[in-house]
Amino acid sequence: MVPAVLQTVEPSVIPTAKSTLALAAPATAGVGTQPLTVAPAASLDALQPPLLRILRPLGLTVVAALPSGVPLATPPALTEAVAPRTDTAENQSITVVQAARVDAPILLVETGELHPRPSQLHQAHHLKNQSLANPPPLLAPAQPRLMGLAVLQMAIPSAVTGHREAAALPTVYAGVPAMHAGLMQNGKVIFLDKVENNTQLKLPNGQWAYSAEYDPATRQVVPLSYKTNAFCSGGTFLADGRFVSIGGNAPLDFDPTVGDGFKGIRYLSRSASDASLNGQSWSEPGNKIASARWYASVQTMPDGTLFVASGSLNGLDPTVPENNNPTYEILNAQGITSGKNVDMEILKKNQPYYMYPFIHLLNNGQLFVFVAKSAEIFNVATNAVVKALPDLPGDYRTYPNTGGSVLLPLSSANGYAPDILICGGGAYQDITSPTDPSCGRIQPLATNPTWQMESMPEGRGMVEGTLLPDGTVIWVNGCNIGAQGFGVAKAPTKEVLIYDPTKPAGQRFTVGPTSGIARLYHSVALLLLDGTLMIAGSNPVEQPTTTPIPNRVPSYDFVTEYKVEIYTPPYLSGTNANKRPTGLTLSSKSLKADGSTFTVKFTAPAGNKAVKVALYHGGFVTHSVHMGHRMVFLDTTGYQAGATSQTLTVKMPPNRNVAQPGPYVVYVTVDSVPAIGQFVQVA
Numbered sequence: 001m002v003p004a005v006l007q008t009v010e011p012s013v014i015p016t017a018k019s020t021l022a023l024a025a026p027a028t029a030g031v032g033t034q035p036l037t038v039a040p041a042a043s044l045d046a047l048q049p050p051l052l053r054i055l056r057p058l059g060l061t062v063v064a065a066l067p068s069g070v071p072l073a074t075p076p077a078l079t080e081a082v083a084p085r086t087d088t089a090e091n092q093s094i095t096v097v098q099a100a101r102v103d104a105p106i107l108l109v110e111t112g113e114l115h116p117r118p119s120q121l122h123q124a125h126h127l128k129n130q131s132l133a134n135p136p137p138l139l140a141p142a143q144p145r146l147m148g149l150a151v152l153q154m155a156i157p158s159a160v161t162g163h164r165e166a167a168a169l170p171t172v173y174a175g176v177p178a179m180h181a182g183l184m185q186n187g188k189v190i191f192l193d194k195v196e197n198n199t200q201l202k203l204p205n206g207q208w209a210y211s212a213e214y215d216p217a218t219r220q221v222v223p224l225s226y227k228t229n230a231f232c233s234g235g236t237f238l239a240d241g242r243f244v245s246i247g248g249n250a251p252l253d254f255d256p257t258v259g260d261g262f263k264g265i266r267y268l269s270r271s272a273s274d275a276s277l278n279g280q281s282w283s284e285p286g287n288k289i290a291s292a293r294w295y296a297s298v299q300t301m302p303d304g305t306l307f308v309a310s311g312s313l314n315g316l317d318p319t320v321p322e323n324n325n326p327t328y329e330i331l332n333a334q335g336i337t338s339g340k341n342v343d344m345e346i347l348k349k350n351q352p353y354y355m356y357p358f359i360h361l362l363n364n365g366q367l368f369v370f371v372a373k374s375a376e377i378f379n380v381a382t383n384a385v386v387k388a389l390p391d392l393p394g395d396y397r398t399y400p401n402t403g404g405s406v407l408l409p410l411s412s413a414n415g416y417a418p419d420i421l422i423c424g425g426g427a428y429q430d431i432t433s434p435t436d437p438s439c440g441r442i443q444p445l446a447t448n449p450t451w452q453m454e455s456m457p458e459g460r461g462m463v464e465g466t467l468l469p470d471g472t473v474i475w476v477n478g479c480n481i482g483a484q485g486f487g488v489a490k491a492p493t494k495e496v497l498i499y500d501p502t503k504p505a506g507q508r509f510t511v512g513p514t515s516g517i518a519r520l521y522h523s524v525a526l527l528l529l530d531g532t533l534m535i536a537g538s539n540p541v542e543q544p545t546t547t548p549i550p551n552r553v554p555s556y557d558f559v560t561e562y563k564v565e566i567y568t569p570p571y572l573s574g575t576n577a578n579k580r581p582t583g584l585t586l587s588s589k590s591l592k593a594d595g596s597t598f599t600v601k602f603t604a605p606a607g608n609k610a611v612k613v614a615l616y617h618g619g620f621v622t623h624s625v626h627m628g629h630r631m632v633f634l635d636t637t638g639y640q641a642g643a644t645s646q647t648l649t650v651k652m653p654p655n656r657n658v659a660q661p662g663p664y665v666v667y668v669t670v671d672s673v674p675a676i677g678q679f680v681q682v683a
Contacts, residue, residue: 178539203223244267246335268282293312294311304661326351468569477624478520495515496511523561581670616666
């Protein structure tokens with residue numbers, strides 16, 4: 001069974017000899033109740049209490065279960081639960097379907113109010129004035145999540161047979177392999193891939209698209225073009241809000257429209273207010289970085305300049321130093337290089353594990369840099385190592401055995417002191433490599449910084465951590481055996497791990513739901529404006545294919561995955577789904593990291609006890625590295641516990657060391673439940 005609160009949306013038919021879930025939509029005047037059906041890939045025996053966790057976020061309650069092959073008019077399974085009835089009071093209803101028999105088990109549930117929503121392939125119609133002989137083709141929840149169910153379908157009564165047929169929602173596809181990703185100011189997600197010999201989308205010129213703009217609200221995806229191959233690039237957001245991809249790889253003969261990307265710089269503009277930018281492709285005016293970089297990391301600095309480090313010169317064997325680029329360069333705030341490459345010793349000494357280093361901006365304006373097992377504090381302005389930090393015990397943590405690294409939430413409570421967590425990794429680049437379950441946590445600016453060790457439930461490579469607005473960290477994706485690269489990973493790790501940094505060591509990890517989808521090499525995860533986590537990608541083969549091929553070397557057991565998943569964290573599960581703060585307004589969306597204030601107004605649920613305001617930057621996501629990712633809890637005054645109408649005065653961070661310039665999302669959480677986030681621009 002697809003587990004609680006982890007959603008995979010894909011088309012399906014109602015399976016025979018499998019369970020069918022009947023969801024009853026509220027009756028509408030003159031129409032009667034319209035049943036919905038869901039077809040999870042599980043037997044009825046599996047639909048035990050976890051099913052309740054799936055349904056509650058939609059306001060659903062299981063009220064009865066029917067075994068297959070029984071008359072529905074007098075179902076014996078109902079006798080211990082509730083008699084067959086239709087109850088439309090308060091937009092609640094229970095429907096007993098009218099067919100004489102069913103060939104699959106059926107669960108009857110109560111629902112809250114459901115609303116039609118347009119989709120890519122179907123146009124939803126309101127139920128009003130519709131007849132059962134001409135029913136609407138689609139009905140979907142007001143929020144586009146199915147909370148762990150495989151597919152949502154509307155049961156359509158046939159005027160001829162009286163049986164129910166189903167019209168499935170369209171699959172939620174990324175359109176292209178999701179190698180890189182970022183949440184844009186319009187609330188949409190940009191996927192960016194390498195040059196491929198096929199994807200799901202084509203451009204007007206007839207070539208395959210390698211980038212796409214995905215709308216979580218409508219599930220629509222739009223193809224985007226670029227001019228240079230973005231294969232394994234680095235990236236960030238510029239101070240002016242533009243999304244930038246830096247470096248890449250060589251052109252391929254089958255697409256003459258895309259050139260060499262080793263020195264490429266690609267820019268993309270989106271806006272929360274200017275819809276004319278939506279769907280516009282990448283801009284490449286022709287400026288280049290100073291040297292070829294494949295697998296480079298990027299960090300936006302307090303002055304808006306970009307620190308670009310590491311990379312391969314040619315994509316060849318990294319055990320040969322001549323192929324490598326263990327240097328850094330600086331781009332200005334507009335993304336134009338200074339033209340100078342500067343040697344960096346921590347990269348040089350850790351070859352071949354020097355690519356995609358973990359880099360975090362510290363509150364003193366210096367950088368935390370981590371490569372392989374080594375860490376240091378680096379001053380960019382003076383080109384000097386300020387302090388060499390202890391090695392992190394365990395296996396390698398960066399490419400090709402990347403784990404994940406997170407700068408934990410910053411706040412004034414501890415002077416915005418950085419606290420960094422690194423988890424997972426592996427021993428070598430082969431399908432036989434063991435992976436590391438250990439995590440190290442360090443405060444690099446402490447007087448005597450040391451690694452505090454803890455452990456995930458199992459070893460994981462390619463595991464990536466994403467901050468949530470409540471301050472927890474969600475870890476997803478990866479493998480238990482193997483490494484990064486084409487066909488060199490197996491034993492996918494599909495469990496969600498929830499890390500609470502405020503708990504004592506040894507008590508910080510809890511295990512969440514398990515996905516039905518392997519997310520290996522070239523997967524991504526990022527937070528959406530509604531506080532859910534989008535998970536996409538996995539393309540561990542050289543060119544996309546969706547058909548596994550047994551006994552291949554490198555392995556083709558796991559192939560290209562286009563489906564998009566939504567993970568709904570505990571703070572939006574169950575009754576929490578109905579406790580969002582609403583009506584959020586900000587006095588300004590142009591903010592400064594200078595200790596200034598702005599006002600936030602919203603409506604909170606009655607009886608609320610606590611509020612937090614977070615300034616959140618999702619960054620550029622690729623290869624389980626979240627470049628520039630950070631979150632700052634802001635100081636507030638004016639909160640009145642229990643009041644529904646709230647007005648807060650919110651204080652910005654004291655300087656750009658704490659919040660470098662660029663786009664951020666403001667999340668307001670009440671008792672840990674987030675309002676829909678809003679983009680702001682920080683200068």
